[in-house]
Amino acid sequence: MLRTIIPLICAVWCCAASAGLAQNFRVQVAAFTDSVPSSYFTDKGINGVIASVDETGMYRYIFGSYPTYIDAEKVQQQLIAKGFTYASIIDLEAQRLLTDLSFCNYFKGGPIPITENDSIRFIYFGLGQSALPETEKADLDYMLKKLNGKAKSDLRILGYTDAVGSGKANLELATARARVARNYLIDRGVEPDRMLLRVFGEAVSGNIEEDIEQQSELEEIRKLYRCVVLVWREAP
Structure with a gap:
């Protein structure tokens, strides 16, 4: 999917x-x-x-x-x-x-959707959780294979949360999620200096609740942001 x-x-x-x-x-x-x-x-x-x-x-x-x-x-x-x-x-x-853009399209490009492809994978977590679900390990194993296949490549690990809770708590949770993904790869032989962590806290405004009538719909949207984004890059 x-x-x-x-x-x-x-x-x-x-x-x-x-x-x-x-x-x-x-x-x-x-x-x-x-x-x-x-x-x-x-x-x-x-x-x-x-x-x-x-x-x-x-x-x-x-x-x-x-x-x-x-x-x-x-x-x-x-x-x-x-x-x-x-x-x-x-x-x-x-x-x-x-x-990986080197030019500025601040007034031209608009919002850019992020979608899984050969170099990008998502790791999803439960509400308020940073423990790595068994169902998500396959995507980390996929990135492990890509890192092992190309010695001159690295991985960006981007941590996010939904907008539930305080900004400080969300930054801490995003950090914990990014670290658990990194540690999984370190335990399997990936050198730490081949991975760069970035954490962004909440990725969607809490004010969106006012625009969504059904709580179930809001919950489905929030699930998308309880994640770590893995971005594999090959060195030039």
Whole structure:
């Protein structure tokens, strides 16, 4: 079965890092199917919002660039307090790792779906769990075979959670999930320096609950984000 994780409210763009300290996080103030005037934001004291249109035709309004998730989260909370309920954090590094793009398509590409292929696999976990399920070991074994088959290759291990719980707890859970995947491969002979961990905490905004009438539908969506994404890359 083809497994896929698609950014929902928290759309993600790619952009090459600028000189100096990389600004890897953005805050999306809002997103609409139709454009809104700048006064929609300035009337609430928010100046400097940048508008862009993604590949689906959605108008996305971005406020600021930030070096860390914590910096972006502070701004996100301020925006929510001002009435922008759907303010969400955009992580540029996640998509840069997954797509390996060296150019910036911040205003052109729009949200990029992540889908399993020969070089990408997903490891799914239970709610609040970091123990590796037996059913998910096959995908780690698949990556083990690829690493053993190409000495000059490495693996990106990207940890995610759903939006249940606090941001701090979710970062810790995402880290634990990424580590259990890495340790599984280390125990089978993969050198640690061939694996790079990245953790992103929650991957979907909790505000999505207001847009989904059926709790069961929300639960199915959240399951997609309780995962580790494995990205195999062959050195040039």
